[in-house]
Amino acid sequence: MSLLEVEDLVVQFYTEDGVVRAVDELSYEIERGEKYGIVGESGAGKSVTSLSLMQLIESPGEIVSGEIRFKGQNLLELSESELRDIRGNDIAMVFQDAETALNPVYSVGEQIAEAIRTHKDVTDEEAKEETIELLERVGIPDASARYSDYPHEFSGGMQQRAVIAMALSCDPDLLICDEPTTALDVTIEAQILELLDELASDFDTAIQLITHDLGVVAELCDRVMVLYAGQAVERAPVEELYYEPKHPYTVGLMASIPRIGDEREELTTIPGAMPDLIDVPTGCRFHPRCPYAEDVCMKREPPLMDTDEEVVADDAENTDHVASCHEYTGELATGLDYDIDVR
């Protein structure tokens, strides 16, 4: 049994213009201690997926169907109080904007100590000691002196470290990080990713990392799923995705990563934009942007397939490398001939 098993998740938003299917039959699983990346452009469904796990989808949004099993238990069947328990103790979240995650009127230390006291039966003194240990652990220098500092006295990177300390205070099994380094500069970003990596192994915490940045995934993750228009288009161990991306969309994303020594004036970007999720393209959703599209792509939706054999991936299983493209259903006449150098 995996730590997290998401199966056929469908999330819709009801708008004046129509029904937006933000997440459409999405399945994936995360193992204990695994670092799992979810990548895509904005609007692909990454954040909606994360919020669904915590059941924080607000009206006019709704989880329509599917299962979210955490340690075997379907979270969609729990009561509000059982959910609150899971949110506090088993699954924690770290968002992009550390500043808004911290309350400006309490000191950083007090906030973390308060979080500890809500989860554990400890004295104020013990909560304070534990807070200082956690702050040290996430790399806040001079942690006991900084305990009483207010959030605005911390730099952006230190605020994010404090938020991570708070998330870890309940010793979660799963830490959901939604664009945790997007607001930070490159040096600080690298430090935070290194910290997350260490913490995942020290605390045996699984990480679900949501990002638009494939570079960030490469730094941290074991496996990755690429989302496009609410669906998974490719899932693979991270190295395979980098060296051998299989879906034309992933290849396009790869080509748009800036590389050291790159002399191209302009980075290759994928032409066009993510489709309107009220009215998704027929067949393969990527076809309006895909340089390899053929007739079949407009007619039939390609399922996720094992990329080595022409076998439809059973989404409930941990298939190694899958992609949804007619190349792998054997239905493309011309086939894919990537002319970009992905490495």
Ligand code: SF4
């Ligand atoms: Fe492109 Fe067709 Fe493959 Fe879709 S199925 S990614 S349109 S080649």
Ligand code: MG
């Ligand atoms: Mg987002």
